[in-house]
Amino acid sequence: MESGGFQVDDGQNQFTIKLPVFSGPLDLLLHLVQKEQVSIWDVSLAKVTEEYLRFIDTMQELNLEVTCEFLVLAATLVQIKARSLLPKPTTTVDEAEYETEESLLLRLIEYKKFKMAAENFALRAEQENEVFTKSYLDSALLAQDEQPLPAPETKATIWDLLDIVQELLAAQTIEAEAKPKPQVPREFVSLTETIVRLQRRFQGGYRCSFRDLLLEARNKAELIATFLASLELVKLGLITIVRSGASNIELLSEG
């Protein structure tokens, strides 16, 4: 899977937004391991497994497409965790059939090697943007005005956004359970309207913390709509996700 899609029925339209920001389950696992800020070998796989499963839950709740590869890795993690709790069998007959913690971590390190190389490639391509050749200029100047794709300087990832969404969703749920439910008619939150509203706000250059933006939501539905609308604007290249400071993720648009 190269992209996460989602569908929201906001009462009027069905949305399917494909996002090319998802890189796959190993990318998520690496994100979670790196959040622990310890060496990959020292990471608590039990803790990471819990976090991974919570992420999958959140993704499902947000109607982001969770492909089978995400589930396979979830199953692998759970299996490793379960096996670590059981006494070690004396025979090692089936050893090769199971993925061990060690082999998974080795796979993760191998993946990271190429992820770093890919980041390096992105940097090189950026440097190459400073150099112009005749054949390049010919083709560029002859070409129709193309809408440039979103800049590759997305320093923060979709996982960083999901970190925050997840945290706030959990807080919302606790709050909602604490309060007695008032009998109000169910309110539809229109994704289209949320997108238009956000787009207007970000027009002509604007910068704000993603967390603050989500905190403006009055309920869970609004929070999810704001998240999905942000993703859509990122996809359209109208806003960029950047990291400022350790945990602060900001959305910004060019003036």
Add this chain to the structure above:
Amino acid sequence: MNIAEAKAILEALIFAAPEPITLRDCARILGISERTAALLIRQLDDDYAARQSALTIRQVAKGYQICTKPEYAEYIRAIGRTSRSQNLSPAALECLAIVAYKQPITRVEIDEIRGVRSDSALQSLIERELVMEVGRKEAIGRPILFGTTNRFLEVFGLKDLAELPPLEENQQILLE
């Protein structure tokens, strides 16, 4: 044909070629040795440097290319309509990195490293002429082998594949 003429012809060739021109083609067209051609191209570039030209000759994608120096980029961009739409998705970049370092490689082998199917990423790389089929693997089903193109070298400013920076092997950094 004197040296000045030969240099002028080489300049014309490098300037007009639709893609980086190889030393071999230069030598063939001028009827001189590759060594002489290389020397003359080097002199040509020195001439550019001596008169503080905005142009420079660089070795890229197994050939030579005339390009502007990076310090003039912002002026060139001011012309407008010069933006590049080469930006690749993170998935496509990962896929490209794997192909570049592990070529020739099958799609399944790429999928194994990434832990996810890479069909569409691979497809977009093929459409952009960064990756191509280079043969078939002698294995069950004879799966297609993929490798990078000359265009890949050009886009990333590499002389040849040997110029790829080595993969990060420092365990300290990888484990962080």
